[in-house]
Amino acid sequence: MSALCVSALCGSGARASDGPQPVALPPVIPVAKDVAxxxxxxxxxxxxxxxRHVLxxxxxxxxxxxxxxxxxxxxxLYPSWxxxxxxxxxxxxxxxxxxVKSGGKTVPWVRDTVNVNAFHIAVPAGAxxxxVSFQVLTPITPKMGRVVMTPEMVNVQWNMVALYPAGYFTxxxxxxxxxxxxxxxxxxxxxxxxGPAVGDTVTFGTVPFNTLVDSPVFSGQYFRRIELSKPGETPVALNVIADRPEWLAATAAQTDLHRALVVQAGLLFGTHHYDHYDFLLAxxxxxxxxxxxxHRSSENSGPPGYFTKWDKTFPVxxxxxHEYTHSWNGKFRRPADLWAPDFNTxxxxxxxxxxxGQTQYWGYVLAARAGLMTPAQTLDAIAMVAAVYDRRAGRTxxxxxxxxxxxxxxxxxPLSWxxxxxxxxxxxxxxxVWLDADTLIREKTGGQKSLNDFAKAFFGVDPGSxxxxxxxxxxxxxxLNGVVPYDWASFLRTRLDRPRLRAPLDGLTRGGYKLVYTETASPYLKAVEALKKARNFDFSLGFTVDGKGVLTNVEWGSPAWQAGLAADETIVAVNGVAFDADDLSDLITATKAPDKDPITLLVQARDRFRTVTISYHLGLRYPHLERVAGAPDVLGQILTPLK
Incomplete structure (x- = not known):
């Protein structure tokens, strides 16, 4: 340091500068304690x-x-987490x-300047x-957030409409x-x-706040309740609301498939952890x-034709x-760092x-075992998952x-890329990863054990608790080691902690299948496109486009990306002709030969137009699972109903 002393730095304990110093933070919010x-x-x-969409x-x-x-x-506190x-x-x-009032008199309140979900109330002695009174000004349009009130239905989530005292476990x-x-x-x-409702007001039994927040309400002008359990069994029901009454028309066969879901989940986990369960479906x-x-319910939404166009809505x-599985995985058993004593920790x-991840796995498997999706539809869905994540550029x-x-x-x-x-x-x-684990267990035990055994041992403990x-x-x-001894720690860590060029597809191979691409979209992908009103060219040109030509996704590194395309741009014309998804599909096929001219797109980005050229000659590409000759159909076994 220079021999000259800089006054702000000289002397023991001196400040480094004469600039501003931090202002003291407000008092810490009381820490939650496990007391009544x-x-x-x-x-x-x-x-x-x-x-007015106001609660x-x-x-x-x-x-x-x-x-x-x-x-x-x-x-x-207003719930945050x-x-x-x-x-x-x-x-x-x-x-x-x-x-805020107490004893009929207005009491001042002030919001905490650090924790904006905390409200300080200066309570007078003797109170x-x-x-407390307030309104929740729920979104009027999707641009403002998730709409929870419509002319035909309302979704009341108690965390939206309640404050709770700080300093206590919920x-x-x-x-x-x-x-x-x-x-x-x-x-x-x-x-x-x-007890019975008084007019239009229902009073619910007293419950702890964490149970209240975990028990939302679906209410509607058009409502149907379908019992999924048999008399004498723990009650499970499907509560359905709809924009129109005709959309509630579930057939007896469709109802039986939902009953089968409850049965298959019970066989998988061996027990349950609720005194009743209510599916809520809009x-x-x-x-x-x-x-x-x-824990005892789930909030779900589906397309209007969930029942009435059953053969077209199977992708959902x-x-x-999935959400039913969470009653075991996520609610009853939960990662230690995802549990907190209140909703602001x-x-x-x-x-x-x-x-x-494992819930996503069981969601597919249980849907297939129950018959909500056919095995062929489920295999097509798995093929899409495998293809998307095997080519995900960010994994590098x-x-x-x-x-x-x-x-x-x-x-x-929403994300740009x-x-x-x-x-x-x-x-x-x-x-x-969990398909990988399931097939590995089956391989190492000669088919005697599987991830089913893990599910029952891990999630099926403490019956009724x-x-x-x-x-x-x-x-x-x-x-996992209790099911079959193996270096499961390394198995998981190598799939979790390191960037990998390829997705973990060993489960497909052990399952008796391989990922392939053809020029024909699977029935599953076609149904997804119909539901989303979009066309998927992710595996060829590298983008998905809606019916109006708006790019809803562009794959990083794809031919479209290399040509400079980005999401939310609009394809106005293809080779000088107004955009049409079918015409684009035909053109991709027609330009397979290397000597064919590139595809030329007229693209609009807000008020600017530009011409983009994509040199691509590999034709349409859509993912499928193909059986490996001579290999046992282990995936088929996984999707077979339990007995």
């Missing part, structure tokens, strides 16, 4: 303002004796009109409770709830009413799409199986490749394990 809350919170929600809330929060005696700062979202996604921006805070619905509407939920073009797990038939998702730089951070990083916002950024690949690439049991990586490895 002294009283029951009374919550009332009115869900009748369908035109109205009133809440009475009893106060601890220590606060009543001296008064002081009471902190109420929501189960199943794996990120801080609570819609705090939708909360408005907050008012026994506080009355399982220790009892809530009594009233819900007022539009006149004549019926509802489905895992909650049970404490068949809609208006309510926002959802697939969200809960794994959804109920940060969570981590390092084991999502089990939580979601980003390991699968790192994608478990994506719910926090991007919070499921998903094939390079990778997004939440732990779902479907995780599915391939509702108490969450957490797990770690070592627990998963130990359970």
């Amino acid at each position: 809350y002294p009283g029951t919170v009374e919550l009332a929600v009115t869900a009748t303002d369908l035109d 109205s809330v009133s809440e009475r929060v009893p106060l601890p004796a220590s606060v009543t005696e001296k008064g002081g700062d009471v902190v109420l 929501l189960p199943g979202h794996h990120s801080p996604g609570g819609p705090i921006a939708e909360v408005g009109g907050i008012g 026994k409770d506080v009355d 399982r220790d805070i009892p809530y009594s709830v009233k819900l007022t619905l539009p006149h004549g509407w019926q509802y489905g939920t895992a909650l049970r009413a404490s 068949l809609t073009n208006e309510l926002g799409g959802i697939g969200l797990e809960h 038939k794994d959804l109920l199986a 940060p969570q981590r998702g390092s084991m999502l490749w089990v939580y979601e 730089w980003r390991p699968l394990e790192d994608t478990t951070n994506d719910p926090i990083i991007s919070q499921r916002a 998903r094939s390079w950024q990778r997004s939440e690949d732990y779902y479907s690439e995780g599915q391939l 509702y108490v969450t049991r957490t797990y770690t990586f070592d627990d998963v490895v130990a359970a």
Whole structure:
């Protein structure tokens, strides 16, 4: 250092500069403790303002004796870290009109300047409770967020409409709830009413706050409840709401397939961890799409033709199986770092490749075993998964394990280059890892054991218990070794921790199949295209395009990418002729020969037009699974119903 002394740096303990210093943070929010809350919170929600999409809330929060005696700062929290979202996604921006009273007098409140989901209430001495009122101004259009209120249906998620006292585990805070619905509407939920409805208001039995948040409501003008269990069995029901009454017309055969799902899940896991289970299913073009797990229920949405166009909607038939599996994997058994004492403590998702990846695997398998999807349809679906992740460009730089951070990083916002950024690949690439594991177990035991044995041993413990049991990586490895001894830690770590050029496709090979490409799209892909109103050229030119010519995806490194195309641009014309997906398909086939002219696209990006040339001569390419000659059909065995 120079012999000259810089005054700001000289002397023991001197500051490094004369610049600003940080302002002290506000007091820390009380840490949650596992002690009983002294009283029951009374919550009332009115869900009748369908035109304005507003939920109205009133809440009475009893106060601890220590606060009543001296008064002081009471902190109420709006849930942020929501189960199943794996990120801080609570819609705090939708909360408005907050008012607080105690003993009929207005009480001031202030939002915490660091934790904006925390509200400080200056409670006067002698106050026994506080009355809080507010509205939830839910999205009016999909551009604003997920629509939860329409003229025909409403989805009440209790985390959206409740504040809870800080400083307690949510399982220790009892809530009594009233819900007022539009006149004549019926509802489905895992909650049970404490008595007959009074007018349009139903009162539910008192439950802990964590159970309340885990028990959303689907209500609709057009509603049907289908019992899936037999008399004397633990009740399971399918509660369906729809935009139109005719969409509720499930046939007896379709109902039986959903009953078979319950049977096959029971045979797989050996037991269950609920006293009743309610599938909530919305068949809609208006309510926002959802697939969200809960311990005793699940929120699901499907296309209007789920029942009435059964043969055309099979690509979504794994959804109920997926969310149902979560009752065991994710709700009863949960990764240790995804469990938290309340809904404002940060969570981590390092084991999502089990939580979601294995659930994705069982979703496909159980849908096939139940008959919701045929084996051929399921194999076509697996072929799509294998092809997408085998050519995912981002796998060359980003390991699968790192994608478990994506719910926090991007919070499921649209991505410019998903094939390079990778997004939440732990779902479907995780599915391939578990197929790999299943076939390896079968190979090493001569078909005597399988991942079925792991599922029963790992998720089927403590029959009837509702108490969450957490797990770690070592627990998963130990359970796999309990099925068949092997270096499972290395098996998993090499598939999770390292960038890999190719997807883990050994499960296909051991399963008796190989991934191939032909010029004909599978019935599964054609059905997906029809549902999404799009055409998939991802495996040839490298993009997916909707019916209006808008590029909804461009694969990184593909011919389209090399030509400079990007998502959200519009193909106006192909070789000088107005865009038509069928014509483009024919042209790709016609230009297979190397001496053919390249494909020329007129592309519009906002108010700019440009001509793009793609030199591609390999024809149409669509993924399929092809049987390996002489190899046993292990995949077929996996998809066969259990008995």
